[in-house]
Amino acid sequence: MSVCSFSGNPSFTPNESRFSGLAVIALLLGCGVAWYGWWLLIVWVVMLAALVGGRVMFIDHRPTRIFYLIAFAYLLAALLFWLVPQVVPDAALRPGRWIANSPGECPRSCW
Numbered sequence: 001m002s003v004c005s006f007s008g009n010p011s012f013t014p015n016e017s018r019f020s021g022l023a024v025i026a027l028l029l030g031c032g033v034a035w036y037g038w039w040l041l042i043v044w045v046v047m048l049a050a051l052v053g054g055r056v057m058f059i060d061h062r063p064t065r066i067f068y069l070i071a072f073a074y075l076l077a078a079l080l081f082w083l084v085p086q087v088v089p090d091a092a093l094r095p096g097r098w099i100a101n102s103p104g105e106c107p108r109s110c111w
Helices: 021-036 038-056 062-087
Strands: none
Touching: 021 038, 038 062
């Protein structure tokens, strides 16, 4: 008789966990956002916009082409109006800054 023989219902069964490709991408994107912040989101949106924009060129069906163009416009607007200001928050020209003055003239605040 073997000491390691097993019979009956096991109390522990090894579980095979399989991750889908989408779950892995979402996990990597979430971890990347935690460590790299807004820069990774900018790269992600640029890659998506490139894929969608490249796809538009090969579509002949007009409603599908319009859908892809709207998706491309949304990604571009999200990039310009939401993501870039998160990375460069003080890039807007405010009144009284030396850049807005005439060339060669620098007010006392920039000395």
